[in-house]
Amino acid sequence: MPEKADQVFLLLRDWLVGFLPPGWRSAAGVVLGVIGIIAVFPGLFAITTVLERKGLGRMQNRLGPNRVGPFGILQPIADAIKSLTKEDIVPLNADAVVHFLAPVFLVVVVFMGFAVLPVGRNMVLVNMDSGLLFYFAMGASTEVSIFMAGWSSRNKYSLLGAMRAVAQMISYEVPLLLSSVVIVMMTGSLSLVKIVEAQNQYTWGLPHWYIFTPWGCAAFVMYAVAATAETNRSPFDLPEGESELVAGYFTEYSGFKFALFFLGEYLAMLSISGLGTTLFLGGWSSPLALLNWVPSWIWFFSKVMLSICVLIWVRGTLPRLRQDQLMNFAWKFVLPMTLLNLMVAALWRFMGDGWARWVACSAILLLVYVGAGRVGMRREHFGPRTYRYAE
Amino acid sequence: MSFVFWLLAAITVAGGLAAVLLKNLVHCALALTVVFTGLAFLFLQLDAQFAGFAQILVYVGAVAILVVFAILLTRSSETPKDGGVFSRTWGVGLVIAAAVFAVLGWAVLQSETGLPHETAVPNVTVQLIGNALMGRYVLPLEIVALLLTAAMIGAVIVAMHEKGDAK
Amino acid sequence: MLGEGILKGLTETARNFVGSFVSAERLTTVEYPEHRIPTAENARVFPFLVYDGADWEAGMRCVACQICEKECPPKCIYIEKSKDKKPDFVGKMQIYPAKFDIDVSVCMSCQICVEVCPFEAIKMDTEFELSTTDRFGGLLYDREQLSRSNEYYHKIHPTEATEVDARLAEEKAKTEAKAKAAAQATAAKAAADPSVPAKATAVSVSSPEAPAAKPAEAASAPKPAGGGE
Numbered sequence: 001m002p003e004k005a006d007q008v009f010l011l012l013r014d015w016l017v018g019f020l021p022p023g024w025r026s027a028a029g030v031v032l033g034v035i036g037i038i039a040v041f042p043g044l045f046a047i048t049t050v051l052e053r054k055g056l057g058r059m060q061n062r063l064g065p066n067r068v069g070p071f072g073i074l075q076p077i078a079d080a081i082k083s084l085t086k087e088d089i090v091p092l093n094a095d096a097v098v099h100f101l102a103p104v105f106l107v108v109v110v111f112m113g114f115a116v117l118p119v120g121r122n123m124v125l126v127n128m129d130s131g132l133l134f135y136f137a138m139g140a141s142t143e144v145s146i147f148m149a150g151w152s153s154r155n156k157y158s159l160l161g162a163m164r165a166v167a168q169m170i171s172y173e174v175p176l177l178l179s180s181v182v183i184v185m186m187t188g189s190l191s192l193v194k195i196v197e198a199q200n201q202y203t204w205g206l207p208h209w210y211i212f213t214p215w216g217c218a219a220f221v222m223y224a225v226a227a228t229a230e231t232n233r234s235p236f237d238l239p240e241g242e243s244e245l246v247a248g249y250f251t252e253y254s255g256f257k258f259a260l261f262f263l264g265e266y267l268a269m270l271s272i273s274g275l276g277t278t279l280f281l282g283g284w285s286s287p288l289a290l291l292n293w294v295p296s297w298i299w300f301f302s303k304v305m306l307s308i309c310v311l312i313w314v315r316g317t318l319p320r321l322r323q324d325q326l327m328n329f330a331w332k333f334v335l336p337m338t339l340l341n342l343m344v345a346a347l348w349r350f351m352g353d354g355w356a357r358w359v360a361c362s363a364i365l366l367l368v369y370v371g372a373g374r375v376g377m378r379r380e381h382f383g384p385r386t387y388r389y390a391e
Numbered sequence: 392m393s394f395v396f397w398l399l400a401a402i403t404v405a406g407g408l409a410a411v412l413l414k415n416l417v418h419c420a421l422a423l424t425v426v427f428t429g430l431a432f433l434f435l436q437l438d439a440q441f442a443g444f445a446q447i448l449v450y451v452g453a454v455a456i457l458v459v460f461a462i463l464l465t466r467s468s469e470t471p472k473d474g475g476v477f478s479r480t481w482g483v484g485l486v487i488a489a490a491v492f493a494v495l496g497w498a499v500l501q502s503e504t505g506l507p508h509e510t511a512v513p514n515v516t517v518q519l520i521g522n523a524l525m526g527r528y529v530l531p532l533e534i535v536a537l538l539l540t541a542a543m544i545g546a547v548i549v550a551m552h553e554k555g556d557a558k
Numbered sequence: 559m560l561g562e563g564i565l566k567g568l569t570e571t572a573r574n575f576v577g578s579f580v581s582a583e584r585l586t587t588v589e590y591p592e593h594r595i596p597t598a599e600n601a602r603v604f605p606f607l608v609y610d611g612a613d614w615e616a617g618m619r620c621v622a623c624q625i626c627e628k629e630c631p632p633k634c635i636y637i638e639k640s641k642d643k644k645p646d647f648v649g650k651m652q653i654y655p656a657k658f659d660i661d662v663s664v665c666m667s668c669q670i671c672v673e674v675c676p677f678e679a680i681k682m683d684t685e686f687e688l689s690t691t692d693r694f695g696g697l698l699y700d701r702e703q704l705s706r707s708n709e710y711y712h713k714i715h716p717t718e719a720t721e722v723d724a725r726l727a728e729e730k731a732k733t734e735a736k737a738k739a740a741a742q743a744t745a746a747k748a749a750a751d752p753s754v755p756a757k758a759t760a761v762s763v764s765s766p767e768a769p770a771a772k773p774a775e776a777a778s779a780p781k782p783a784g785g786g787e
Binding site: 055058059060061062063066313316317318369370372377 | 559564568570575579587
Binding site for chain 1: 417418440441444453455456459463517518
């Protein structure tokens with residue numbers, strides 16, 4: 001019975017596909033999977049918007065939206081109706097074709113990233129051998145769409161916001177990839193399905209998730225920082241924050257196109273949380289061996305929503321970083337730490353099983369982190385001021 | 392030569408033509424991005440998964456952005472030059488392009504005879520590529536890495552000089 | 559250690575989040591219009607005219623002196639004097655305003671009209687839910703719309719109203735005492751001097767005394783009125 005609940009969506013798909021002639025079955029199965037993704041993840045997007053607004057409100061000592069539906073849970077429907085009925089304004093000087101294509105391209109690319117995430121046991125849309133590489137390829141393509149959006153508006157502020165956003169995304173792409181490469185190194189495969197299966201083993205009831213290892217924990221923290229910057233979330237949302245203050249790459253978009261950008265951003269957040277769950281938190285595997293009867297897809301989505309809650313929590317807490325601060329942080333702190341993490345992971349493998357490797361790796365990582373932190377946080381101590389007068 | 396190949400080839404060639412014939416420079420850069428994605432899909436069609444995804448990751452994700460930044464940061468004026476898209480030295484350009492095409496064509500024709508049409512393509516996994524890079528081709532890898540580092544340092548020095556002059 | 563501040567911030571936000579469900583100090587939202595915060599006692603929105611007793615026309619304190627009209631900075635008050643007179647709270651015949659219009663879309667709630675009124679006739683109301691769909695006349699209040707009873711004044715500004723009532727009662731008592739003393743003096747004079755007819759002196763004694771008392775009180779009234787606000 002637990003196996004049936006676990007595989008219920010696959011069984012449903014097989015039953016539906018069984019009505020068709022045999023030649024069409026595999027293609028129809030893939031189409032049903034695509035329909036499933038298109039139905040589930042925008043639904044999660046809707047839930048995320050309500051969760052974010054209510055959660056941020058409570059963190060800021062106020063209620064979130066609570067007029068539409070009980071406790072405001074039907075708010076996304078109101079937002080959708082609002083976006084659909086707003087006038088679609090395209091500036092006269094704007095490049096109409098590129099202006100139209102930018103949000104479309106963003107949403108297409110972000111949806112493609114969902115194709116390789118294993119949401120449950122045997123439940124991945126496309127089982128690719130280099131699934132992780134495909135995911136990062138799609139993630140890198142979102143930058144093109146942001147640039148297209150900013151440039152096509154023919155607005156200096158949009159262009160500046162878009163360039164900043166692209167610079168930020170490129171800078172944090174490197175730590176993101178390097179912290180995932182550690183996982184690939186230890187698993188020996190780029191396939192996300194194999195990575196989850198490697199984490200699905202238990203020792204004394206506790207799972208072998210990569211976050212429970214020193215190098216995995218460090219990589220997870222760096223991945224989280226880089227992921228927050230990749231999706232332009234606070235505290236790295238200077239490109240968007242500009243759109244609240246001055247303008248950003250969103251500025252000339254209204255109505256449905258703006259809703260598409262919004263959708264693309266939140267879907268990117270969900271998808272990168274999904275990838276983080278797959279790489280570090282064990283994907284669809286359950287935290288304790290005796291909870292294996294709970295369906296695997298429930299674990300996956302709970303972990304993803306937990307990551308989203310942490311992202312919302314961080315958004316409600318931290319102030320925005322300035323552009324030069326976040327670029328410095330990426331290149332001068334996170335990137336060297338990821339390289340060190342790679343070496344520590346190699347050392348881990350080199351030392352073989354035992355408690356010694358735990359102590360050694362944790363010690364190296366902690367010492368370097370604390371040391372670099374102290375060096376980075378040092379303030380210049382100025383002596384008393386001296387003046388030089390013009391003669 | 393299946394229908395998918397012809398479609399992808401048509402898209403790639405169309406993108407390439409657009410990249411040289413369009414008036415707006417940023418449109419040309421975006422057409423170049425289409426060419427890159429077309430190439431990536433051609434790689435995927437040949438079952439070279441790593442090459443295809445690395446092509447998207449590197450070319451579309453980084454090189455296209457680089458091209459666009461370069462255009463935006465060094466563009467002198469908005470208006471395209473009069474006299475169409477053919478510059479005054481188009482003859483020399485034609486000769487050089489024909490020479491390059493001839494060399495590439497000769498290289499392709501030289502290698503084609505070795506491949507029979509119907510045998511199974513060896514499954515090139517990432518592990519094989521990694522082993523080859525670290526084993527047989529480690530010297531070219533390190534030389535390319537050195538070249539890239541030198542280019543980065545050069546770019547940083549040029550930018551620093553500009554900032555120093557501006558101050 | 560790097561990151562310590564972030565963790566402290568995260569715990570504070572988490573405390574806010576959890577606390578907003580259990581304690582009132584972590585959730586300070588008042589869901590208007592279902593719940594309202596009671597207005598403070600010295601809140602002020604737009605002016606109103608005070609009347610004593612039950613009839614707003616007869617008990618209105620305003621005597622159309624037009625001081626508030628002259629002092630109002632955006633000139634939102636429009637007063638027309640009446641042709642006849644009515645008795646005020648001490649019994650003296652005063653003119654009253656035939657028209658007293660305030661355009662509340664112009665009024666800036668500066669309270670200068672209240673400060674300069676010598677008769678405690680105009681005070682500040684605390685009613686703010688005044689929106690109307692009538693663009694042209696909806697925000698122009700005439701004297702009937704502006705009249706509120708003294709009991710209402712006590713309800714919205716209790717301390718102020720008791721002070722004002724005490725002051726007015728004191729003035730009334732002083733005026734009556736003066737009138738009685740003057741009446742006794744002229745009665746004594748009339749008794750001593752039988753040539754002057756008693757009725758003429760009795761009538762004339764109240765009128766010269768009351769106007770003489772009034773300017774003296776008018777001089778003293780704005781000062782305590784200004785101190786009391």
